Amino acid sequence: MPDEERLIPVRALLDAVRAGGRTALTAPEGKVLADAYGIAVPGEKLARDVDEAVAFAQRFGRPVVMKIVSPDIQHKTDAGGVVVGVRGAADVRAAFHSIIESAHVYDPKARIEGVQIQELVPEGQEVIVGAVTDPTFGKVVAFGLGGVLVEVLKDVTFRLAPVDDAEALSMLDSIRSAEILRGVRGRVGVDRRAVAEQIRRVSRLVADFPEIAEVDLNPVIATEDGAVAADIRVILADRQPPARRTYSREEILTSMRRLMEPRSIAVIGASNEPGKIGNSVMRNLIDGGFAGEIHPVNPKADDILGRRAYKSVTDVPGEVDVAVFAIPAPFVAAALEEVGRKGIPNAVLIPSGFAETGEHELQAEVVAIGERYGIRLLGPNIYGYYATWQNLCATFCTPYDVKGGVALTSQSGGIGMAVLGFARTTRTGVSAIVGLGNKSDLDEDDLLTWFGEDPHTECIAMHLEDLKDGRAFVAAARATVPRKPVVVLKAGRTAAGARAAGSHTGALAGDDAVYDDILRQAGVIRAPGLNDMLEYARALPVLPTPAGDNVVIITGAGGSGVLLSDAVSDNGLSLMELPLDLDASFRRFIPPFGAAGNPVDITGGEPPSTYEATIRLGLEDPRIHALVLGYWHTVVTPPMVFAELTARVVAEFRARGIEKPVVASLAGDVEVEEACQYLFERGVVAYPYTTEKPVAVLGAKYRWARAAGLLGGGS
Numbered sequence: 001m002p003d004e005e006r007l008i009p010v011r012a013l014l015d016a017v018r019a020g021g022r023t024a025l026t027a028p029e030g031k032v033l034a035d036a037y038g039i040a041v042p043g044e045k046l047a048r049d050v051d052e053a054v055a056f057a058q059r060f061g062r063p064v065v066m067k068i069v070s071p072d073i074q075h076k077t078d079a080g081g082v083v084v085g086v087r088g089a090a091d092v093r094a095a096f097h098s099i100i101e102s103a104h105v106y107d108p109k110a111r112i113e114g115v116q117i118q119e120l121v122p123e124g125q126e127v128i129v130g131a132v133t134d135p136t137f138g139k140v141v142a143f144g145l146g147g148v149l150v151e152v153l154k155d156v157t158f159r160l161a162p163v164d165d166a167e168a169l170s171m172l173d174s175i176r177s178a179e180i181l182r183g184v185r186g187r188v189g190v191d192r193r194a195v196a197e198q199i200r201r202v203s204r205l206v207a208d209f210p211e212i213a214e215v216d217l218n219p220v221i222a223t224e225d226g227a228v229a230a231d232i233r234v235i236l237a238d239r240q241p242p243a244r245r246t247y248s249r250e251e252i253l254t255s256m257r258r259l260m261e262p263r264s265i266a267v268i269g270a271s272n273e274p275g276k277i278g279n280s281v282m283r284n285l286i287d288g289g290f291a292g293e294i295h296p297v298n299p300k301a302d303d304i305l306g307r308r309a310y311k312s313v314t315d316v317p318g319e320v321d322v323a324v325f326a327i328p329a330p331f332v333a334a335a336l337e338e339v340g341r342k343g344i345p346n347a348v349l350i351p352s353g354f355a356e357t358g359e360h361e362l363q364a365e366v367v368a369i370g371e372r373y374g375i376r377l378l379g380p381n382i383y384g385y386y387a388t389w390q391n392l393c394a395t396f397c398t399p400y401d402v403k404g405g406v407a408l409t410s411q412s413g414g415i416g417m418a419v420l421g422f423a424r425t426t427r428t429g430v431s432a433i434v435g436l437g438n439k440s441d442l443d444e445d446d447l448l449t450w451f452g453e454d455p456h457t458e459c460i461a462m463h464l465e466d467l468k469d470g471r472a473f474v475a476a477a478r479a480t481v482p483r484k485p486v487v488v489l490k491a492g493r494t495a496a497g498a499r500a501a502g503s504h505t506g507a508l509a510g511d512d513a514v515y516d517d518i519l520r521q522a523g524v525i526r527a528p529g530l531n532d533m534l535e536y537a538r539a540l541p542v543l544p545t546p547a548g549d550n551v552v553i554i555t556g557a558g559g560s561g562v563l564l565s566d567a568v569s570d571n572g573l574s575l576m577e578l579p580l581d582l583d584a585s586f587r588r589f590i591p592p593f594g595a596a597g598n599p600v601d602i603t604g605g606e607p608p609s610t611y612e613a614t615i616r617l618g619l620e621d622p623r624i625h626a627l628v629l630g631y632w633h634t635v636v637t638p639p640m641v642f643a644e645l646t647a648r649v650v651a652e653f654r655a656r657g658i659e660k661p662v663v664a665s666l667a668g669d670v671e672v673e674e675a676c677q678y679l680f681e682r683g684v685v686a687y688p689y690t691t692e693k694p695v696a697v698l699g700a701k702y703r704w705a706r707a708a709g710l711l712g713g714g715s
Helices: 003-019 026-038 049-060 089-106 147-153 165-172 178-182 192-208 248-262 277-287 331-341 360-375 413-426 446-452 470-480 496-500 504-508 511-521 528-540 558-572 582-587 606-621 639-655 671-680 692-709
Strands: 045-049 065-069 084-088 114-119 125-134 138-145 156-160 212-223 226-229 232-236 264-268 293-297 321-325 347-348 377-378 382-385 393-396 403-410 430-435 460-464 486-490 550-555 626-632 662-667 684-686
Touching: 003 026, 003 049, 003 192, 003 413, 026 045, 026 232, 045 049, 049 065, 049 089, 049 114, 065 089, 084 089, 084 382, 114 684, 125 178, 125 192, 138 192, 138 264, 147 671, 156 165, 156 232, 156 511, 165 192, 165 511, 192 212, 192 226, 192 393, 226 671, 248 347, 248 377, 248 446, 264 277, 277 293, 321 331, 331 347, 331 360, 331 413, 331 558, 393 550, 403 446, 403 528, 413 430, 413 528, 430 446, 446 460, 446 470, 460 528, 470 511, 486 528, 496 639, 550 558, 558 626, 558 662, 558 692, 606 639, 626 639, 626 692, 639 662, 639 671, 662 671, 662 692, 684 692
Parallel strands: 264 293, 264 321, 321 347, 347 377, 403 430, 403 460, 460 486, 550 626, 626 662, 662 684
Antiparallel strands: 045 114, 065 084, 065 114, 125 138, 125 212, 138 156, 212 226, 212 232, 382 393, 382 430
């Protein structure tokens, strides 16, 4: 059936359900949708009396399932409205009367349309296919084990709807119980393409009809011959969410360029008084060496920090790219009107006292003014922002001027300062640090779009508590990830939204579960904690991209080798099974009581030459794609000796065009800290006192390489 013809009966049905004041479709109505979209369901008929029930059951010629049909009874099993495996006229009659009586007891006022007579589906693997409307990502399709296992195991995966054939098939491999679908203990596997097709068709249905809030096929009976939905449940939304104002990529880049590379800045609320935010912002801009124009605005001053002050931003001569607000929240709206009349495209709203304190109307007023004049708003309730390559420090916090390739953003001011402290302690060069606060307008997808194009940025790391528009973020991430890594720390792992769900699928779609799968689908590296996010951001630009999956561990301590092996497995990496010739080559450099194989244990008492020889071999052999080094502090090979020889050998091979990621774990006395810093600065990611962290960073590099299409296996 052509697409436009398929939509007609569905549109008519949904309009009729809405006109009747209902949000839940009955089973026969659900079958209309299934038939229109080719969703495989058993044969079924609606029996309005007991004689019809007997006739329909006889027509199917096999055992049937009988279910109550009522627009007022959604949980049929709870109402005693389902009888399975009914055979013969007498049993059909008895089941029909029992179902009707139970329904009346369950809800005396319920409207009864009849009893559904449905073919009994052959036994098979029960799975669930569904879709929900996520407040962040919109239509999301779900797949997992179904039936009685669905809410016990909660083994479900999610994707943005609609999905294509490849995405649908990938969902079958994304659940923990994927092996069951392939067949275990003598059981044959399921028809994977049939299951994937059910997923794809459901995703297309909800994408075509946004008013559908939830779809639940549970269970879908999957066998080696196909996949049939034994039950279909459809719920309509009470109302559609308001449309969010969107901007084209070109519009975002134009405004972001003027924000991040401004030629002229006005500080509204600039002050001569130390301790005032307006004074701190002015000091940071001036002392930071910003080369553009800085215009203080204060109606009560003629001169601020040696610069002419203006009574109003409208008095400032020439074009202004950014207005930084350092005035109390109640005065922001009026000042923003003047910014709009001046034609300034960006406002950085540092003040607090808006939605975060319950002042939603005040924030809405400010947003409305911004939209009316075409002003993009950063904040409110932020610490400001840094653009180091412009020597720009538009913040009331401590300055930072170490230029580099890492862009860092945070929704929280406290997290922002942790970012700043980490960068300073580790000497991490940054291209920008940006506070987002309440995200009244500018948010992560705007920044991601800019940083994806910014030549100074090599890696983007973002702390976020939520996303205003998950789909816009995913689109920006997909455009960015092929060129540079995106690391996200998503705070909040609650599933509060699931409590109000009306279906199995909805109940499983907790906030964090959806975020986890969708961010992975977008190619984003999700960091488990704040320090992890910062370390990934610091380390990923340092490591070369691996050319393959073969990881080799070279260690001076057997215990470290075991822990490093565990970390390799935990991070989804592959320890190389050494070919006999390569194993023999390693054995030439280690004592008889050492252990080749992988990990290669050179033992702790070996001189620097043994470390050097084995590292050289690991870099030389093209079958090895990444090295994990485990160092143990001894007087024979002190930490800085190990660091210097490792850095020298790695640099030599890189000069020859052989670049492999090398990470190191250093165990020992405090001297290993200096050695790690030395290695890090020379392209070897090294950490003291931990076997987990260096391998986690390597795992993050591999995840990005796969998401970027630089390695096989997908993200």
